Amino acid sequence: MMTTPTIKLNDGHEIPAIGFGTFQIPNDGSTYAAVKAALAVGYRHIDTAVAYFNEAEVGRAVRDSGIPREQIWVTSKLWLQDFGFEAATKAIDVSLQQLGLDYMDLYLIHQPYGDVPGAWRAMEAAQKAGKIRSIGVSNMTPKIWQQFVPQFETLPAVNQVEFNPYFQQRALRDLITPAGVKLEAWAPLGQGNQALLTDPVVVKLAQKYGKDVGQVILRFENQSGIIVFPKSVHASRIKSNLDIFDFELTADEMAEMRALDQNKGQHDPDAAGVKDMLLQAFDVHAND
Numbered sequence: 001m002m003t004t005p006t007i008k009l010n011d012g013h014e015i016p017a018i019g020f021g022t023f024q025i026p027n028d029g030s031t032y033a034a035v036k037a038a039l040a041v042g043y044r045h046i047d048t049a050v051a052y053f054n055e056a057e058v059g060r061a062v063r064d065s066g067i068p069r070e071q072i073w074v075t076s077k078l079w080l081q082d083f084g085f086e087a088a089t090k091a092i093d094v095s096l097q098q099l100g101l102d103y104m105d106l107y108l109i110h111q112p113y114g115d116v117p118g119a120w121r122a123m124e125a126a127q128k129a130g131k132i133r134s135i136g137v138s139n140m141t142p143k144i145w146q147q148f149v150p151q152f153e154t155l156p157a158v159n160q161v162e163f164n165p166y167f168q169q170r171a172l173r174d175l176i177t178p179a180g181v182k183l184e185a186w187a188p189l190g191q192g193n194q195a196l197l198t199d200p201v202v203v204k205l206a207q208k209y210g211k212d213v214g215q216v217i218l219r220f221e222n223q224s225g226i227i228v229f230p231k232s233v234h235a236s237r238i239k240s241n242l243d244i245f246d247f248e249l250t251a252d253e254m255a256e257m258r259a260l261d262q263n264k265g266q267h268d269p270d271a272a273g274v275k276d277m278l279l280q281a282f283d284v285h286a287n288d
């Protein structure tokens, strides 16, 4: 079984550098099966959210795995309509109930709009109460970071944003890395973007190392200090995506991968109307 290295966060906790993502895995037993499969091959870090509607299956898979709870890192996230101190306080308890766990290892402000400071205070209180170990944010661009984070008492441990070789978030990394905040990548494989998965540089490196393109991309991200959690529902990819520690890209190859940056993602958190778009797309009622 594979073991994974960890990355130390600014609050002292050690997060597994690679985990398993669960966005768009349905709550019809598929999430349970995928998370069980991931834990069986060695993943010790699962990323979910109330907005994925699959926290219950994630928690059940973690509890049924036979692996001691303290060996598995579980992240969940607060959705938009539960912002503000009171609603967020309740939503944290609802997520814990759904997961069937006593604590979450990491809890994130999923989308940074509305009463973010109130939600953050609820997260700080839950952290002090032992319900959450680490707290962080997601989808914060440099502009949004500067709007909210100076109002926070506790510095976020992570900022989870879209990241892959075509969107390397240089400005954001220049802002948060010196402050000791780690970047987590969502869509580390570009959500299956075929252009990325057939990019000649990636294909060349895959051939050189006898790895697949997914492994080269994830290894590049790992060597860049980024925390990743690729999603797959296929046993072979669940296994191969974790198997990235038996080769190392050279400094020149890292530079070649860095040169693929197009500084453009599929989601722009700074765009007008994003909050309404997200509220329509994800009809979450954690507190109802």
Ligand SMILES: NC(=O)C1=CN([C@@H]2O[C@H](COP(=O)(O)OP(=O)(O)OC[C@H]3O[C@@H](n4cnc5c(N)ncnc54)[C@H](OP(=O)(O)O)[C@@H]3O)[C@@H](O)[C@H]2O)C=CC1
Binding pocket: 020, 021, 022, 023, 024, 047, 048, 110, 138, 139, 160, 161, 185, 186, 187, 188, 189, 190, 191, 192, 197, 212, 213, 214, 215, 229, 230, 231, 232, 233, 234, 237, 240, 241
């Ligand atoms: N904070 C936020 O706003 C967001 C957070 N996230 C988190 O990040 C995680 C990862 O991002 P996600 O959006 O899932 O996208 P990923 O970049 O992980 O890509 C997942 C897609 O790639 C396919 N895939 C997986 N492995 C391979 C491989 N080795 N080769 C080719 N294709 C592959 C999967 O298909 P298949 O399943 O068929 O194998 C799926 O279609 C999410 O699951 C979620 O936990 C995601 C989006 C936004």
Ligand SMILES: O=C(O)C(=O)[C@@H](O)[C@H](O)C(=O)CO
Binding pocket: 023, 049, 110, 111, 267, 278
């Ligand atoms: O998948 C998630 O975690 C999300 O928050 C999505 O909303 C994602 O940001 C998106 O779909 C943007 O269009």
